[in-house]
Amino acid sequence: xxxxxxxxxxxxxxxxxxxxxxxxxxxxxxxxxxxxxxxxxxxxxxxxxxxxxxxxxxxxxxxxxxxxxxxxxxxxxxxxxxxxxxxxxxxxxxxxxxxxxxxxxxxxxxxxxxxxxxxxxxxxxxxxxxxxxxxxxxxxxxxxxxxxxxxxxxxxxxxxxxxxxxxxxxxxxxxxxxxxxxxxxxxxxxxxxxxxxxxxxxxxxxxxxxxxxxxxxxxxxxxxxxxxxxxxxxxxxxxxxxxxxxxxxxxxxxxxxxxxxxxxxxxxxxxxxxxxxxxxxxxxxxxxxxxxxxxxx
Numbered sequence: 001x002x003x004x005x006x007x008x009x010x011x012x013x014x015x016x017x018x019x020x021x022x023x024x025x026x027x028x029x030x031x032x033x034x035x036x037x038x039x040x041x042x043x044x045x046x047x048x049x050x051x052x053x054x055x056x057x058x059x060x061x062x063x064x065x066x067x068x069x070x071x072x073x074x075x076x077x078x079x080x081x082x083x084x085x086x087x088x089x090x091x092x093x094x095x096x097x098x099x100x101x102x103x104x105x106x107x108x109x110x111x112x113x114x115x116x117x118x119x120x121x122x123x124x125x126x127x128x129x130x131x132x133x134x135x136x137x138x139x140x141x142x143x144x145x146x147x148x149x150x151x152x153x154x155x156x157x158x159x160x161x162x163x164x165x166x167x168x169x170x171x172x173x174x175x176x177x178x179x180x181x182x183x184x185x186x187x188x189x190x191x192x193x194x195x196x197x198x199x200x201x202x203x204x205x206x207x208x209x210x211x212x213x214x215x216x217x218x219x220x221x222x223x224x225x226x227x228x229x230x231x232x233x234x235x236x237x238x239x240x241x242x243x244x245x246x247x248x249x250x251x252x253x254x255x256x257x258x259x260x261x262x263x264x265x266x267x268x269x270x271x272x273x274x275x276x277x278x279x280x281x282x283x284x285x286x287x288x289x290x291x292x293x294x295x296x297x
Contacts, residue, residue, distance in 0.1 A: 010181070013038060013090045015111065016100035017083075020128055022048040023156025024098055026055060029080040031185040036082045036090035045083040053078060055157055091118035096181060098150055099137075100128040103253055108132065109140045116141035124177050126150040130201055131254040134194040135167045144169040148178050151198055152187075162187045167194045196258055204242075205254050206267050209274075211239035212251075215291075216273040222291050240291040244284035248291075252278050 010033050014025045017039030025037040039045050056077055060070035084090055097115055125147045127137055138147035149165025162182045166175050182189040192198040197205055211225050226238020243251050258268040284290035
C-alpha cells in the first residue's frame with residue numbers, strides 16, 4: 001500500500017546511505033515528508049539514489065495502473081529527497097533525525113554528539129540500531145528526553161514493523177512523535193523498552209545462535225535444521241537461511257556485543273564456527289556464500 005500524504009510534512013534527516021537508510025528515506029518521502037539522505041560518501045549516495053529509483057518503479061508498476069500517473073508519483077517522491085554529504089546543512093532545519101549507520105557504539109556516539117550541536121533545539125532524534133543501547137547514545141546529547149529508537153526491518157519498503165524504543169528519559173511527547181511518524185509512513189509501531197535486542201532480536205538472535213551451535217556440535221545438518229523449523233514450527237525461513245539473509249557478520253557482531261556486556265550469560269556466548277565463517281568471508285547472501293553457497297547460482 002502506498003501511504004497517503006501526511007497533512008503536516010516534517011523535515012526528516014536520515015544519516016547513512018546504505019540499504020536501511022535509503023529504505024527509510026524512501027518510505028518517508030513516499031508519505032510526503034521532505035527528506036535529506038546524508039552520507040559522507042558520494043558513491044554510496046549515488047547507489048542509494050539508483051536503488052530508490054528502481055524500488056519506486058517496482059512499487060508504482062504494481063500499485064498505479066496509469067503509466068503516466070505512476071511516473072509522476074515516482075518523480076514526486078524522488079523530488080522530496082535531497083542526497084547530500086553536507087551534514088551541517090541537513091541538520092540546520094531538521095525536525096527529525098534518524099541515524100542508520102554502522103553498529104558501533106563509539107562511532108554512533110561521536111556522530112550523535114556532532115548532530116546534537118548542529119540541529120535545532122526542538123528536533124527529535126532516533127537511532128535505527130538493532131542491538132545497541134539507546135541510552136548510551138542519548139546520554140552524549142543535550143536532549144535525552146527527545147531521543148528514542150526507530151528500529152526498521154529490511155527491506156524497509158516491504159516490512160511493516162517498526163520497534164519504537166524508549167529509555168527511562170524519553171518523554172511522552174517524543175514517544176508520541178515517533179509513533180505518529182511510524183504510522184504516517186504506513187508502518188505498524190510496537191512499543192519497546194531499551195533492552196538488549198528490544199523485542200524481535202532479543203528473541204531471534206538467541207534462536208539463530210542455537211541453530212549455529214547445533215551445526216557446531218554436529219547435532220543435525222544445516223538443511224535438516226532449516227527444514228525442521230519451516231515444517232515443524234511454521235517458520236517461512238529456517239534460522240540458518242535467515243542468518244545468511246541478515247548477514248552472518250551482523251549476527252556475529254550482535255552476539256559479541258551482548259557477550260561483552262553480559263559475559264556470564266551462556267545465551268550470549270559467541271560461536272567459534274560463526275567467527276571462523278566470518279574470517280573465511282562466508283558472510284551470507286551478500287557474499288554469495290554462508291551456510292549455503294549461492295555463488296554458482
